[in-house]
Amino acid sequence: MATLTTTSLSKSFGKTRAIDDISLDIGDGEFFVILGPSGAGKTTTLKSVAGLVDVDRGSVRIAGRSMDGVEPYQRNVAMAFESYALYPQRTVSQNLASPLRSGRSGRYSEAEQKQRIELVTTTLGIDHLLRRFPRELSNGQRQRVALGRVLVRPADVYLLDEPLSHLDAKLRAAMRSELKQLGAMSSTTSLYVTHDYQEALALGDRIAVLREGRLVQVGTPLEVWHEPVDTFVAKALGQPEINLVDAEVDGGVLRAAGGALEVPVPRDSGLAAGDRARIGIRPRDVELGRGAEPATDHLRVRGEVRLHERLGREIELTVDIGGVQLVAVAPGAEQVTEGDAVDLDVPLGKTHVFAAGAPGEDTARIGAPTVPGRNR
């Protein structure tokens, strides 16, 4: 149990800048998630904290103690590697006993070791595999052994590198909900790396979004979801990806799609008539219009269904509105097919506005939070 602080961590590999100026302040017992695409520097950040990567600049403090010149084996951190890093010549049980036998995470008698291993393997559902070798396990089982090697010992900080990525979808969902309830996990400061936004939103007390080695946004799942600081964060969270529509300020509103889409200009945005901006609308916020009138605070737009994809219980619709493609998610019971004309209700309170930019370019958020009643 300890706080974890990193200050301006930077590291380059050759000419590639892996991480750049990463400063995090993680509270005691906090479950902190780092979210980012592959190559964003997530693993490098973890390994810097562990002392496995010699950073070019910056420092790490664990429990207020500077980690400058402290060897990895003296830092009292445990890490689950994305590659599992299980010792191939040792059985599952020997792998799990390894951190308990080094003498640096406490002293344990044979009986205590056995008891701890039993406890953690039962929780992870791998207690029947103790005598197996890593090569005799499936990827999902290996991943759980790697997780077990972390949980079996007390540590100041747990570092978890994509610990659920190789599980099948069902198991992943089950493990995700169990993970935070594990006793050790809920009381130990944890740094959790993932590229899966759902994991990040579900598990994180706070989330840091990382792009190309730099922190883009740090906040609670609610903040990151409702107030993405730029289009990169907005696109990183949510499936299907957020709709971004080019718009122009005209008569006090942002007008897009040939006038079909009108969104109020956010307060304090500094946008004047004629300025360009981008409107962000999450597909799941858009509803199919019913009745004659749109719901309150909703804008009704009419369009034609171009693409219809059934995703299990839901349908993903790509709708053409005045030449702009808008993606919406509708309940699976809806009877719409390609070519149909549909009404869409866009919630005006849930739209995001970003600065204008070229296609593919990420731009910053404009204006005040769209979520009413938030106190930050």
Added chain:
Amino acid sequence: MATELMPGRKRLTTGSVVADLAVIGWFVFSLFPIVWMVLLSLKTSAEQTSTYFTFSPTLENFGTVLSDRGTALTSVDFTSALLTSVVNCGGAVLVSLVIGIPAAYAAGRWRYRGSNDLMFTILSFRFAPELMVIVPLFVIYNQVGLFDTKVGLIWVLQLVTMPLVVWILRSYFEDLPADLEQAALLDGYTRRRAFVMVALPLVRPGIAAAALLAFIFAWNNYVFPLILTGSDNSTVTVAISKYLGGGGQAYYNLTAAAAIIGALPPLALALTIQRYLVRGLSFGAVKS
């Protein structure tokens, strides 16, 4: 379809027949000298140079080679040369492993200033023909008293064995995921213990392969012991060659017998560590 489902039964095509014949041809070509050597070793002195075919096999030559202490027929003490070779080559391989394994680990695991230059320097020991360095070595060995000593020969054989060990093992260590040792570090083990506990057992096949190759190269080395040893510490290769005229007469049958006996220790070593070796030679080839 049906034939493809039956493994072990191969379709006979022109291509496969030609390939098989080529393999057989190569086999005969490469085995012929050995067959000749075996036949020669079984001949009597009277038969060894005859141009017509007479053959009454005898094991007498092997007895002569093994019992001759440099008195009876020739001035060669083959059994003590055999012992010297075992000590020299075993010692050379041992020293190469003790120094070479950590060196290979460092080179395979870390990039540091001059690491490539260092590896290239070690490899360059093998560039120059041995004859090029033998004269200065001879002078130095005479001056410092290493001439005709086992220590001296073990030392100089490092030029042969060390580059092999370091270069073979470096690629093994490179193939070993660094995550494994990092996991050991975070389990609370020091770097030294992580190396001994995790890395070393996993490159055992590589160590076996490197040790065997180094031993064979050291065993077959001729120039260094020829120039740098005298009668006290003569090696197998030098002893064999002495049957070809050291005592005034060439004993081809004894040469052949000695060569066969001399080939046995490396063969025995290869068979002993074979089970590591087969895995070892393919270990670095594929990413698993």
